[in-house]
Amino acid sequence: MWTDANVLCGVGSLYSDARPGLNNINNGSAPMYARVDAACWDYAEGHELMHTLGAVQSGAPHATAAGHCWDEPDEMCYDDGSGSTMVTVCTGRNPALFDCNHDDYFYAGVPPAVSWLASHWNTYNSSWLLRAPLPAVATVPIPAGPSGSSTGTGTTGTSGTGSTGTGTTIGLPQPTLPVPPIGPAPVSHSSGYWMLTADGHVHPFGDAGFFGQPYPLPGGARAVDLEPSPSGQGYWVLDSAGRVRAYGDAAPYGSVTASGLDGGEWAVSLSATPTGAGYWVFTSRGRAVPFGDAGFFGDASGLHLNRPVIGSVATPTGQGYWLFAADGGIFTFGDAAFFGSTGALRLNQPVVAMAASPTDGGY
Numbered sequence: 001m002w003t004d005a006n007v008l009c010g011v012g013s014l015y016s017d018a019r020p021g022l023n024n025i026n027n028g029s030a031p032m033y034a035r036v037d038a039a040c041w042d043y044a045e046g047h048e049l050m051h052t053l054g055a056v057q058s059g060a061p062h063a064t065a066a067g068h069c070w071d072e073p074d075e076m077c078y079d080d081g082s083g084s085t086m087v088t089v090c091t092g093r094n095p096a097l098f099d100c101n102h103d104d105y106f107y108a109g110v111p112p113a114v115s116w117l118a119s120h121w122n123t124y125n126s127s128w129l130l131r132a133p134l135p136a137v138a139t140v141p142i143p144a145g146p147s148g149s150s151t152g153t154g155t156t157g158t159s160g161t162g163s164t165g166t167g168t169t170i171g172l173p174q175p176t177l178p179v180p181p182i183g184p185a186p187v188s189h190s191s192g193y194w195m196l197t198a199d200g201h202v203h204p205f206g207d208a209g210f211f212g213q214p215y216p217l218p219g220g221a222r223a224v225d226l227e228p229s230p231s232g233q234g235y236w237v238l239d240s241a242g243r244v245r246a247y248g249d250a251a252p253y254g255s256v257t258a259s260g261l262d263g264g265e266w267a268v269s270l271s272a273t274p275t276g277a278g279y280w281v282f283t284s285r286g287r288a289v290p291f292g293d294a295g296f297f298g299d300a301s302g303l304h305l306n307r308p309v310i311g312s313v314a315t316p317t318g319q320g321y322w323l324f325a326a327d328g329g330i331f332t333f334g335d336a337a338f339f340g341s342t343g344a345l346r347l348n349q350p351v352v353a354m355a356a357s358p359t360d361g362g363y
Contacts, residue, residue, distance in 0.1 A: 012051030014052070019120075046098075060116060064083075067080075068080045068082075074095065076099070105122070191207050194208050194228070198223055200214040200237070209233065213237070219241065229250040233248050240268075251277070251292075253279065267282070269312040273292065284308035285308070286309045286325075300323055300331045306325070311324050311354060330363075
């Protein structure tokens with residue numbers, strides 16, 4: 001956020017979590033923010049946003065104790081007062097570029113096996129970054145700080161002077177993540193299923209029971225998803241207007257109201273938690289709306305989508321979920337891992353479904 005104030009230069013959230021997977025806390029598992037005050041507009045934004053992506057972790061080879069680095073020149077490196085001595089390592093390099101030698105927090109691609117980033121958090125893997133061909137690198141002039149130095153910026157008072165250094169909210173305690181819910185064991189050796197029609201009819205086959213249906217649906221809404229309860233003795237039916245109807249032993253925990261959907265947005269999918277004591281409703285714009293014991297692990301509502309989201313799959317732990325779009329794009333949140341997608345392929349027909357493997361190691 002840009003703040004029309006002169007209290008500080010910049011500040012950004014950073015959690016101490018060097019795990020390499022997409023379940024890293026800095027990858028959307030907790031609220032984070034970056035702030036830049038007026039004196040540092042057009043200067044500190046990249047630095048603070050890189051903090052919110054998870055840089056620089058304290059265990060990195062050239063990390064300071066305050067979330068920065070000491071191998072200059074580097075957008076994230078400066079004397080932050082934590083006791084590290086600055087050393088010029090990448091001589092002649094533009095100081096606005098990230099990660100001198102690409103060994104502390106950003107390596108574009110798969111790091112070499114000997115790199116620290118091969119087994120720790122690489123911000124290149126952040127779900128908040130969009131993949132694209134590497135453009136020409138633009139040079140960014142570094143303005144002088146309040147004291148006339150070009151090596152850093154910091155707290156700016158009304159007199160125009162202040163201490164040097166770009167702040168960061170490092171050392172934050174890790175947020176209390178939801179405890180993985182323990183639900184009943186899934187019914188094994190299933191020999192039945194339900195089919196749902198757009199007008200709200202539910203058709204059971206095999207040993208699947210009939211517990212009710214929403215037909216006829218009012219107001220032009222379409223039935224879009226049926227989610228069985230963990231016991232198989234009930235189900236939830238979601239319609240395009242966001243209303244959830246519960247049947248059998250499936251309990252109602254809430255619906256998305258009509259006012260909660262933007263113009264051109266509709267509900268597309270419902271995924272239940274392992275306990276059956278909650279669920280998520282997902283929309284075509286990638287929004288996740290939790291109910292009951294379902295936790296919020298982020299969503300795709302802030303991303304530009306090439307095609308609408310059409311479905312979701314919850315992870316077996318209930319601590320994450322996958323969203324998938326009509327072009328085959330896969331979006332992962334919480335402990336859902338990314339294994340690939342068809343988003344970059346030219347498809348003859350749109351994707352319509354996705355299923356996770358029982359081991360949670362693929363889909």
